[in-house]
Amino acid sequence: MKARVIITLKNGVLDPQGKAIEGALKGLGFDGVDAARQGKVIDLDLADTDPAKARERIAAMCDKLLANTVIENYAIDILG
Template identity: 80%
Template sequence: MKARVVVTLKSGVLDPQGKAIEGALSALGFSGVEAARQGRVIDLDLAETDPAAARARVAEMCEKLLANTVIESYAIEIAA
């Protein structure tokens, strides 16, 4: 089973990398980008076969290691 975790900064938390991306896009002539926020994607291959159990296990991983839940939020996608 495969899991994808998308970790992003919570709204209200300053995102200097997002601001740099925003500025670089503007400098390259890409107009109309009002804001950019960056994050990271973590792909996991799991031995688990039950989607609910896999989601619970990955959520535990996020809470303990993969995301700083004080300033970051995460979304989990599970695929067979």
């Protein structure tokens, strides 16, 4: 089973990388970008066959290692 975890900073958390991306885009002439936020994507290949159990295990992985839940949110997509 394949899964994708999308991790983003919570609203209100400063994002210096996002600000740098925003500035660079404007510097390259890409006008109209009001804001940019940076995040990360983690793709997992799992031996699980039950999507519900896989989601529970991935949530535990996120809570313990993959995401800093104090400042980050995560979303889990089961891809099949």
